[in-house]
Amino acid sequence: MMKLLAALALLLMGAPVMAQAYNPRETFAPLDLGQPVNRYRSANGMPGPDYWQNRADYAIRATLDTQAKAIRGTVRIAYTNNSPDTLDVLWLHLDQNLYKTDSRGYMAAGGKLRGTTDGMTLTSAEVAVGKARAVAVTPLISDTRAQLRLPTPLAPGETAIVTLAYHFTIPGEFGGRMAWGKSRDGEIYDLAQWYPRMAVYDDLRGWDPLPYLAQEFYLEYGDFDYWLTVPADMIVAGSGELMNPDEVLTKAQVARLEKAKASDATVMIRSPQEITDPASRPKRDGTLTWHFRMENTRDVAWSASSGFAWDAARINLPGGKTALAMSLYPAESQGADRWGRSTEYMKDAVERFSAKWYPYPWPAAINIAGPATGMEYPGIVFDGIDDAGKELFWISAHEIGHSWFPMIVGFDERRHAWMDEGFNTFIDVYESDEFNNGEYAPKRDGEYAPGGGNPVDEILPILADKDAPPILSRSDTIVEKWRHPVTYFKSALGLILLREQILGPERFDHAFRRFTAAWAFKHPKPADFFRAMENDAGEDLSWWWRGWYFENWQMDLAATKIAYVDGDPKNGALVTVEARDKLVMPVTLRVVFADGSRKDVRLPAETWIRQAATAVPVGGASKVVSATLDPDHKLPDKDRSNNAVTG
Structure with missing residues (x-):
């Protein structure tokens, strides 16, 4: 010796x-996570014994005007104050105001938004606090937000009923995340950010109504009932469960839908050949109202078209539970190498994500082929009419993967897009490896890595660039050049390296599942994740968080x-x-x-x-x-x- x-x-x-x-005292220095431990958020990364979260339950009635390309509706929000604070104002998101020429988002984009509208108009607003009668209020509009000054303060434990009437013009394809466009047999309307939504009031910042600069969302959870009145020749797909199929579908379609609920093979609800058949709708003239319900969600979205084909299959979930995988697409998207396999992709992704990370909680997982491509909302995603083959699989698995991050685990996408996109890219890398014995593996290229090779080589130019932002940058500050390389690719690779090289799958998977389950339908922050992984895995990982997330260091x-x-x-x-x-x-x-x-x-x-x-x-x-x-x-x-x- x-x-x-x-x-x-x-x-x-x-x-x-x-x-x-290299200086060991720099690399291994103590790390301040910038978020104090208290009874709301514990030192082990879990919600604390006094963790609280406000709640927003919605009842929405909206009408689609296909001539004016507009939505007109009313929304009733039951907003419950579970915080220890008395609130004298409420904040709402009016994301359609992004498309106004004087919006902050328009300016932040350097005036490069492709189109404009007049935004969302609130035609009336009233609030009832507790058991008091409703009082009309005048919303104070500030860019993509509206402040409602309450007639009487909202005490802890009380509920305010907010009732609003609104309308807006639907953006064309310049809408990006939501839009309307044309298909061979009819227009397609992808509707999201389509109603006034409550901002989050939390234990870290109080009200957090960041303006919408196109960096997605941070929303409260609740139950949604919504009724959509559309032309009778349209098929509608919405987040959650269709509550009145007998009123809006033919008897044959109702029977096929029931068959799909028990079938692992894809069942055609409305075939491409039936799109132009008048018998494929209960009636062709006038309107029909579709009623959907979704529980314990932070948002809902929907799509409508007279030109949709529709198929579905059963999703098998842990504990013997089931859900429905569904795809709706125009006739030009059909084909075994195209959207004919979409439901197969959705079914497989939801089943694997559920088994591996956390059970899918909602009744349906829906893929829409339309103008708003590559966007996700709870239980429904919008992808491209022309998507096919491995690109369709990759984008379908990725977008429905967002049901876990940030739809189940309620990350703040406005501030921390790397948690939303990076966590989801991480889980869909493994989905690509496993689907059909690796049919579309590996997913290491496209929008996530620039060259399609070994990811640890692909990341090197990003780490070497002195101008590349750290992962823990505010999302709105990351320019397009770095959005995918850093927010998606580097963030996902950080989790892969943590799993496969630092902790090992056995320790990582247990810690990651525990974090996911503990924060399901809650609002974790980066510090909560870092603490949760360290505590469960039994490691001080400050050197890793600092080098990979807080800094853009090289090795x-x-x-x-x-x-x-x-x-x-x-x-x-x-x-x-x-x-x-x-x-x-x-x-x-x-x-x-x-x-x-x-x-x-x-x-x-x-x-x-x-x-x-x-x-x-x-x-x-x-x-x-x-x-x-x-x-x-x-x-x-x-x-x-x-x-x-x-x-």
Whole structure:
């Protein structure tokens, strides 16, 4: 033992002086997560014993005017104050105001929005606090928000009833997240952000009504009942469950829908050939009103068209529960290599995500082919009419994956888009690996990695760019150049590396599932996630959070020297490994000996917690032929030319 210690000391004394790029006290410094622990949010990353959350229940009645391309409606919101604070105002989101020429979003985009509207108009507003009678109020409109000043304060435990009448012009395809457009047999309307929605009041900021600059949403949970009056020749799909199928479908369609609920194979509810058949609607003239209900959700969206085909299949969930996977698409999207497999994709993704992470809680998972492509809402997603093959699978799995993040786990997308997009990209990477024995694997390219190769190589230009923002930047500040590389790709890769290289799947999966279940239908923040993973996994991961999330650091690990105890290979070998940049990770050191044997030594991140260079005892009784760090190419090492040393 004394010989080994002496050899280590001599080796370290003779080690080259490292450049100041790596400083252990910087990499492993204490990390302030910026969110104090209290009885609302515990030190273990879980909701605290006094965690509270306000609630918003909605009843919405809206009419689609296809001539004026407009929505007109009323919404009744039962807003319950579960906070310990007395509220004298309420805040609402009016996201349609994004499309006004003087909106903050228009200015933030440099005037590059592709089209404009007059935004959302509130024609009346009244509030009843507690048991008091309703009083008319005048909304104070500020960009995409409206403040309602209450006639009497809303005390803890009380409910206010807010009743609003509103209308807006539906954006064309410039709407992006929601829009109307044309298909071969009829117009398609993808409707989201279609009613005034309550802003969040939480324990960290109080009211948090950030303006809508196109960075998605942060909303309260509740139950939704909504009634949609549309032309009678239209088919409507909406978040949640259709409550009156007998009133809006033909008898044949009702029977087919019931069949689909018991079928693992896709059942056609309305075939492409039936789209133009008058018999495929209960009536062709006038209007019909569709009633949907969705419980414990933060939002609802819907789509309507006279040109939809429709199919469905059963989703098998844990505990014997079921739901419906459904797809609605125009005739030009049909085909076995196109939307004919959409329901198969949705069914598989929801089943795997449910089994692996958290059971899907809602009655349907719906994929829509329409003008608002690549957008997600609870239980319903909007994808492209022309999507096909692996692109359709990838986008379908990704968008329905958002049902978990941020629809079930209620992340604040306005501030922390990396949690929304990165967590979801992380889970759909594994879905792509597993679907149909890897039919569309691997999902490592497209919009998530620029070149489609090894992701730890694809990330290197991002880590090297001094202008690339850290993951923990405010979402609105990340320009389009970096939105996908950082918000999606780097965030997802961080979770993959944490799972596969730092913690291992067994520890990671347990911690990740525990976090997901604890925060389902709640509002976790980054600090909650970091604490939850550390507590369950039993690790101080501050070095990882700092290097990958708070900073945009690079990694350069090197194998630099082979030596022997007392100069004799029979006494065992020592391999010097060095950290030459600020980011470190656990790594495998593979040693090949002259006698033909091979040994893998797993080095923890703490190898570099006190010094930049460490002599690693690797044993052996013969000379070392080679020693290689990260031989299987799993880490984002910026210079692989120094990863190996030969004897």
